[in-house]
Amino acid sequence: MFESEFEEKLYGERIETLKKISELGQPLYPNTYPVTMTIPEARAKFGALSAEDLEAQKPPVAIAGRIMAIRLQGKTGFATLQQNGERLQIYVRKDAVSEEQFALYKLLDLGDHIGVQGYIFRTRTGELTIHVESLSFLTKALLPLPDKFSGLADIETRYRRRYLDLFTDTGDFEELAPAEEGGAPQQGQRLRAPSREVFVKRAKVLRAIRNYFDSRGYIEVETPMMQSIAGGAAARPFQTHHNALDLDLYLRIAPELYLKRLVVGGVDRVYEINRNFRNEGISTQHNPEFTMLEFYQAYANYWDLMQITEELITYVANEVNGTTIARFPLPKGKRAGQMVEIDLAKWRRLSMREAIITFWPEAAGAKPGMDSFASRDAVASFVQQLRSAGIDLPYDAKEPLGRTIATIFETIAEEHLVEPTIIYDFPLAVSPLSKVKPDEPEWVERFEFYIGGFEVGNAFSELNDPEDQRRRFEMQLEEKARGDEEAHAMDEDYVRALAYGLPPTGGEGIGIDRLTMLLTGSRSIRDVILFPLLRPQQKHGEKQEHGESAE
RNA sequence: GGACGCGUAGCUCAAUUGGCAGAGCAUUCGACUCUUAAUCGACAGGUUGAAGGUUCGAUUCCUUCCGCGUCCA
CATH class of the missing domain: 2.40.50.140 (Nucleic acid-binding proteins)
Known part of the structure; x- marks a missing residue:
């Protein structure tokens, strides 16, 4: 100890x-x-x-x-x-x-x-x-406290000993002037809220979301965290095992397929706030376990969800901060670390194709036209244009056209989406659970919304045709065979549930940790998760092979 | 996974060109009946993340490893 x-x-x-x-x-x-x-x-x-x-x-x-x-x-x-x-x-x-x-x-x-x-x-x-x-x-406190004025400055110790962080952290301030002789240093604007305040606000975020949905007739539910097919998202799962049933299970990557089963069951308005687990890297926007809100509403489509999204985020910001203006340090991209002011009540909407055209880099030459995205040759030449402009872009000529388009979008547009922005109409190829646009069979009724340069939520008109759903799963299996480890598995029971009739439904997922980052001005997801995942600490003595004796 | 950066006393931080490891807080002992980063006096506290190398000499330079951070994938 x-x-x-x-x-x-x-x-x-x-x-x-x-x-x-x-x-x-x-x-x-x-x-x-x-x-x-x-x-x-x-x-x-x-x-x-x-x-x-x-x-x-x-x-x-x-x-x-x-x-x-x-x-x-x-x-x-x-x-x-x-x-x-x-x-x-x-x-x-x-x-x-x-x-x-x-x-x-x-x-x-x-x-x-x-x-x-x-x-x-x-x-x-x-x-x-x-x-x-x-x-x-x-x-009695039997162990010494951190510095009584500065508290804990070491970020790692703050995460590892959150109990100390919570009662000693006073946040970070802009440095204005050096300390005068014998006096306290001058403090400017607050750059980071005290740890305790962040988690109090996180609780307010959850309360506001529950108020919003409870007052609109939604039922809050809890669906399985352990699933025999990890579906509902493109991600690698954690694996576990149930001994008594001798059954391999996955920790869920999303609750989506269970929530839509509930809509089949007549729970027309349903939401869940709970943990998802994704066996992926860790970054300022990723923790292996994170909290997700998912909500579903029968007889709603993705246009209705856009309106709900704008209303919900505005409502939560007002409830938590008393204002929709958020001061937030950009977490990534060329402007990483820069403090920006964002009005969470002001939204813009762009289709994915419009966003690619809007944020097309000048160095990459002529911008694509709206109708050029249907041509594989045209999209392949966009990739070449971007690469010759020095932009690093993964591309596999055998991948579906829609995947290439989505990758182009993420590469050139995402970091610019600082103001709240809804990006709508996604390629079919990357959206195995969304309903196709009636007039454009290669595009689906799906949107994601971005704030501060990263994705906060994802929504779509739910695919409710069981025949089509089966074909989509089969396409995913082909992607899996091609080497995509995140491709969706076939879920026979889900297709069967759809065969009983899922009414027209809109559904959406919102990352609670990321939303909390925006509302608390936190630069890292680890600042809004009480006990973020860290590598276990090794004690120095344990690494030494031979014990050295003084005698 | 790659690049860059950081790791010095319990905490917060210094250490000039490679030349005796230092300060404040906290701790210990003493003084003080309105202090507030209290004040004053004294003491104590270190394998400079780990291992190796270069050197007369390494906190400083080099290599490997560990942990963390940032950006990129």
């Missing part, structure tokens, strides 16, 4: 301190403390009252918190308690508490939990403070 002799020594000293606290008659790990309010409640209730008002009332309170700062000066002392991310100062005088309790105060360390009872007043400098009449020891 100990990382150094220093830590071990300090731990031992604090165990000794615990004994002394016990000798003062304090239980060492009491199971409760009778608070009258939380620290945030106390600040809200008394924060506006003047010193005179407080002096007249001497409002009695009992609160509890963790000691984040402590200043002892002879026969008196101050300490700062923290609870629920807010702080309140306490004032302890030797002549206001019992002898044992002042002895206890002198034995307190940074990080300890205590409860105090007394009355609220303001100090000479005006700070809201509790004049302590009685204090109780609650729990």
Whole structure:
């Protein structure tokens, strides 16, 4: 457990301190403390009252918190308690508490939990403070806290020890001027919110989404996380095994096919918010387990979903931040790291083909025409044009035409989609579960929406023709045979479900982690996931083959 | 998977051209009855991520490995 002799020594000293606290008659790990309010409640209730008002009332309170700062000066002392991310100062005088309790105060360390009872007043400098009449020891911190002002700066430690990050992180600020002699450094605009605030907002995001759908007649459900066919998306799954049934299973990559089975079953409006698992790389936008919202609505198509999307994102932004303006550091591309302001209520819509034309790089020569995407030769020459302009573009002459078009889109357009943008009409070849456009058989009624330069959601009019669905799965099997490990597997039971009749339905998935990144100004998905996946840490001693002995 | 960067005391950070590893906070001891990044005095705290190499001498240069970050695939 100990990382150094220093830590071990300090731990031992604090165990000794615990004994002394016990000798003062304090239980060492009491199971409760009778608070009258939380620290945030106390600040809200008394924060506006003047010193005179407080002096007249001497409002009695009992609160509890963790000691984040402590200043002892002879026969008196101050300490700062923290609870629920807010702080309140306490004032302890030797002549206001019992002898044992002042002895206890002198034995307190940074990080300890205590409860105090007394009355609220303001100090000479005006700070809201509790004049302590009685204090109780609650729990000891046996290990040292991170730097009391800077907190944890090391990103890795913040992820690995999120418990420390949550109560010590104060966010990042723009550096304005160097610290003056003996003073605190000047702080500018906040660049990153405190960790705790990010996760409080994440909870608000979930609450707002549930409010939105619950008030519109949707039913929230939970469908299998362990599936014998990992369907509903193009991704590699994690594999597991059920011993009693001797059954290979996959962790789900999407809930999609189960949710549409529910629509077949007459659950016309349904949503699920839950984890998906994809056995892929890790980046600032990818964690192997991530949270996805999927919702389905019978008798709706992708045009209806576009409207719902714009409404939902606007609603959630207002609920969470009180504004639709999001300040967000771009996570990738040429402008990576740049802070941008995005209005989540202002949307534009472009078809995929329009987006390719709009963001066609000048260096690549003549822009494609709208009608040129139907020709394999034309699209192949687009690839050559882009490559000769120095753009790295994967291309396989044997891959379906639609896949090439989708790759071109992702390569040249995605990073430009910073303002909320709906990209609609996708190639059939990359959309095995979407309904074909009636007038264009190679294109489907599907859209993705992009904010901040990355994909946040994906939606389509659901393919509900079982014959067509079977053919699409068969096309996917050919892709699999061609070497595409992410191609969809055949799901006979899903085709059978469609054969009972799926009404016309629109469905959509939205990445909750990415949406939370936008609403909290977080540059990495790891900043919005409490315990992101990291490689397990090796201890130095474990790597050494031969133990070295001093003797 | 590739390129680049980072790893120094518990925490936050220094260390000039390759020349005695240092400061603040925290800890320990002492002083202090309105402090608030409290203040003042004293002590202690290091295998510079790991292993190897070059050198009279390596935190610094080189190689490999480990972990993390960023960009790209």
